[in-house]
Amino acid sequence: MINIESLEEFYKSKLISIPEKLKNGIGHFDVVPFSLDANCAIKPIPYRFRQYLKIGLMFGQYKLHFSDKTYEIRKNALVFTNSEVPYSWVPIGSNQYGFFCLFTESFFHHFGEPKKYSVFQPNGIPVVELSDNDADKIKQIFEEMITEWRSDNIHKYDKMRISVFEMLLAAEKLLPKELKSVYYSNASQKIASQFLELLERQFSDEIEGPILLRSANDFAENISVHVNHLNKALKEVLHKSTSEIIQERILVEAKILLKQTQKDVSEIAFELGFKENTHFHNFFKKQTLMTPTQYRLN
Numbered sequence: 001m002i003n004i005e006s007l008e009e010f011y012k013s014k015l016i017s018i019p020e021k022l023k024n025g026i027g028h029f030d031v032v033p034f035s036l037d038a039n040c041a042i043k044p045i046p047y048r049f050r051q052y053l054k055i056g057l058m059f060g061q062y063k064l065h066f067s068d069k070t071y072e073i074r075k076n077a078l079v080f081t082n083s084e085v086p087y088s089w090v091p092i093g094s095n096q097y098g099f100f101c102l103f104t105e106s107f108f109h110h111f112g113e114p115k116k117y118s119v120f121q122p123n124g125i126p127v128v129e130l131s132d133n134d135a136d137k138i139k140q141i142f143e144e145m146i147t148e149w150r151s152d153n154i155h156k157y158d159k160m161r162i163s164v165f166e167m168l169l170a171a172e173k174l175l176p177k178e179l180k181s182v183y184y185s186n187a188s189q190k191i192a193s194q195f196l197e198l199l200e201r202q203f204s205d206e207i208e209g210p211i212l213l214r215s216a217n218d219f220a221e222n223i224s225v226h227v228n229h230l231n232k233a234l235k236e237v238l239h240k241s242t243s244e245i246i247q248e249r250i251l252v253e254a255k256i257l258l259k260q261t262q263k264d265v266s267e268i269a270f271e272l273g274f275k276e277n278t279h280f281h282n283f284f285k286k287q288t289l290m291t292p293t294q295y296r297l298n
Contacts, residue, residue: 027107028052029160031145034097052102053114054081055167057138060096064089064127065260067252071127076135078128078171080119084200086256087126099142101164111161117168118175122200128171141166191233194223199246203253211273214250216242251287254280258296265292 056079064071064079066087073079081087108114118124130138141163148159198219202211213219219242220227231242238245250272257268269280284292 027104027109029101029103029107029157031099031101031142031149031160033099033142033146050081050087051083052104053083053120054100054102055079055164056081056100057098057135057142058096059098059135061092062089062096063092066126067122067256073127073129076130076132078119078130078138078167080117080124080126080128080171082115082120082122082126084122085126086260099139099146101142101145101160103160103164107157108161108164111158112165114164114168117172119168119171122196125175128174130174134170134174138167138170188233188236191223191225191230192237195219195230195234195242195245198222199249203249210270211250214246214273216246219246247283247287251284254284254292255295258292265296268292 058073058077058079059075060073061075062073062077064073064087066081067085079089103114105113105115114120119126119128145160145163148156153159198213202213213222216227216230220230223230225233227242234240234242234245240248254268254272257263257271258265261268263271265280266277269277272280274280274283281291284290284295288295290298
């Protein structure tokens with residue numbers, strides 16, 4: 001599977017030193033202008049999972065490879081990356097600059113849940129293009145965050161949390177109506193969340209061997225609910241059947257491995273739980289109208 005970048009690896013590769021607070025094992029937060037992250041404007045960021053969430057304000061031209069999709073940033077954009085989807089980005093030209101903040105979920109313990117916003121969802125839109133006016137407003141938020149972050153104010157952590165939600169709300173307002181966040185506080189949402197977490201865990205680099213859960217019954221048993229209850233909950237929250245969601249996620253992983261790795265098709269088929277290469281070949285062609293090899297070369 002795709003490698004996972006830890007916070008320690010991020011700081012070692014980008015900023016040399018590791019913050020003391022990170023070593024303490026507490027919820028982590030940091031905010032940095034691109035000028036302090038020398039690698040950002042020089043070479044591409046490798047395609048990997050990360051153990052943290054990140055919000056970036058990007059000025060300039062870039063290509064962002066997010067899961068099996070590619071987004072082109074032509075001028076100004078807010079970019080939201082999470083720990084569940086691998087990504088990389090490539091600068092185009094040499095006039096990139098901006099800001100980013102990165103944080104762990106535990107930093108927001110009892111202070112809200114950023115991952116519930118649609119821009120942080122695995123199936124959401126991670127890139128929100130900005131007008132010059134909107135970009136200036138977000139830039140001001142980042143500049144105020146940096147000033148506050150470098151201060152001795154004992155309440156600066158609350159300011160960081162508030163600023164993150166301010167940017168999330170601004171991004172949500174710019175999304176098409178049908179893509180904005182919908183919140184569920186009932187049992188169906190809880191089941192859907194458990195299902196998605198378990199589904200994503202299948203594709204973690206920490207799991208060795210083929211994926212084991214491939215059917216609705218497999219997931220229902222692990223979540224300890226009846227399969228009909230699972231199907232009903234996912235239909236209510238995600239508007240798709242359990243089988244559809246599983247097959248779509250396997251297809252996304254197959255596309256990622258075909259495009260982003262040099263693994264043999266047979267090895268990819270094994271990792272994705274197909275007992276025979278022909279089964280994988282038929283599954284992929286049915287979904288894409290191309291064979292795995294044709295997709296890799298296209």
